[in-house]
Amino acid sequence: MRSSLIECSxxxxxxxxxxxxxxxxxxxxxxxxxxxxxxxxxxxxTKARWRTRGGPRRPSPGV
Incomplete structure (x- = not known):
């Protein structure tokens, strides 16, 4: 391993x-x-089980 980070391609x-x-x-x-x-x-x-609906959402600005 060369780094302590993972980068999203x-x-x-x-x-x-x-x-x-x-x-x-x-x-x-x-x-x-x-x-x-x-x-x-x-x-x-292990493969991720990505949620396509109902998962966490980015908070709205000002919340």
Whole structure:
């Protein structure tokens, strides 16, 4: 591992690898915890179950 950050290839946000907190946006919520295993020299991460509706929303300005 070369860094303590994860970078989103879609939007460029960076997250702390230790706890998923946002280090640089545009993301505004932390990444969920995932199980990571090491096998045959590769890291395996469980797939996320992304919510398409009803998930957390960005707060409205002034709230």
């Amino acid at each position: 879609c939007h460029g946000s960076t997250f702390a690898i230790v706890d998923g907190t946002v280090k640089e946006g545009p993301a505004w919520t932390a990444l969920p915890e995932r199980k990571v295993t090491h096998q045959d020299g590769r890291l395996q991460v």
